[in-house]
Amino acid sequence: MQSVGTQFVIVCTFQHIEKIHVHCERKMDSVSSISSSSAPVSVCSARCPAGHRTAALKGHPICCFDCIPCSEGEIINSSESNQCIKCPDDQWPNSMRDQCIPKVIQYLSYDEFLGGCLAAISIVCSILTACIFGLFLKNRNTPIVKANNRELSYLLLIFLMLCFLCSLIFIGRPLKVTCMLRQVVFGIIFSICLSSILAKTITVVMAFNATKPNNKMKMLVDFKLPVYIVPACSLVQIILCISWIANYSPFPEFNMAAETGKIVIECNEGSTVFFSCVLGYMGFLACVSLLVAFLARNLPDSFNEAKFITFSMLVFASVWVTFIPAYLSTKGRYMVAVEVFAILSSSSGLLVCIFFPKCYIILMKPELNTRTYIIGKNKKMLN
Structure with missing residues (x-):
């Protein structure tokens, strides 16, 4: 009986082991089938998403x-x-x-909305300045054009037109040539404009004082001193710009940190000291012109430009005073857009304040642009 019982236990044990083996094979088959179709998922944490x-x-x-x-x-x-x-x-x-x-390469391009608008404004304003210049040439023998030195008016209009056009150098892909020309052309042209305005203001003062008896100012009028003011004042800026180009020439560079995920091509000014000197000298000329024009604003002279020059210098100064913090607080291509906007705004301020009143008289009030009116006005002033 004992041997029969032992045999029965052994048989049952083998059957149980065989069942376990079959069950494990089935589990392995199921696991292998799952692994062939997709990776197994952890019981504790799911697979991390991309990134x-x-x-x-x-x-x-x-x-x-x-x-x-x-x-x-x-x-x-x-x-x-x-x-x-x-x-x-x-x-x-x-x-x-x-x-x-x-990364995407970016710069202030003509193809984008901002660059296209600035370029269009620049061209329209330069055409408007050319039209005013043509109007002055057509009426060159009238009193209002002759007043306050018409040659200086011609010179100022020509360089205001160049001021508008020089903003186009700032738009487009920066190259070594354009980076060198940007600030240099801008600085020299604006200095000539401001020197012309200063010369016109001094002309007003000298013309009034020369009418007084035994005044030495008449000799300076005959010497045509205002004509020499323009090249003398412009020469200082030209020397500054040549020194800048010779020692610390601006160059294009790739700014990786200006905008996230983008490379901004911009001009490295080379030397912030020279850049500040160029802007500072223009500010100095503007301040001197503003001071002289303010002192001469009430002089009793026909078609006295001093008041208009005072307004124009106030506009010019306010634009460039606000430009400095705006320029320093922006990055990448928007720095260029801010400078172009400042150039267009200040040039427009000079054009509107100085020449629009004269154009209004030439076109809308021609009866005021006569010698008879000026003589009658001067008699009233004397009385």
Whole structure:
């Protein structure tokens, strides 16, 4: 009986082992079928989404982790990796943050809305200035054009037209030539404009004082001193600009940090000291012109331009005073747009304040632009 019982136990044990073996084979088959179709999912944590790295959780099994997004400018090749890779300076992660792609190159272009608008305003204003110049040439023998030295008026109109056109150099892809010409052309042209305005203001003062008896100012009028003011004042700016180009020439550079995910091509000024000196000298000329015009604003002279010059210098000064903080607070291509806007605004202020009143009299009030009216007006002043 004992042997029969032992045999029965052995048979049952073998049957049980065989069932377990069959069950394990079935489990292995199911697991292999799952692994062939998709990767197994952890019971504790799901697979991290794209652009996220794994971070182990303290006190939990290794299969338990947290998903942390990669920092800006980094990618991750695998969702199961625990370390992100930083892209090169000239590249940026794609939307999935699994591959580095080249950054978009940007600059103030004619094709974009901002650059196109500034270019269109520049061209329209230069055409308007040319029209005013033509109007002055047509009426060159009238009293209002002759007043306050018409040659200086011609010179100022020509260089105001160049002021509007020089803003076009700032638009477009920066090159070595354009970077060198930008600030130099702008500085010299504006200095000639301001020197012309200063000369016109001094002409008003000298013309009034020369009418007084035994006044030495008449000799300066005969010597035509205002004509020499323009080249003398402009020469200082020309020397500054030549020294700037010779020692610290501006050049184009790639700014990787100006805008996120973009490379901004901009002009490096080379020397902020020379750039500040160029702007500072223009500010000095504007202040001197404003002071002289303000002192001469009430002089009893026919078609006295001093009041209009005072307004124009106030507009010019306010534009460039607000330009400095705006320029320093912007980055990339918007710095160029701010400077172009300042050039167009200040040039427009000079054109409107100085020449629009004369154009109004020439076109709308021709009866005031006569010798008879000026003689009658002067008699009233004397009485």
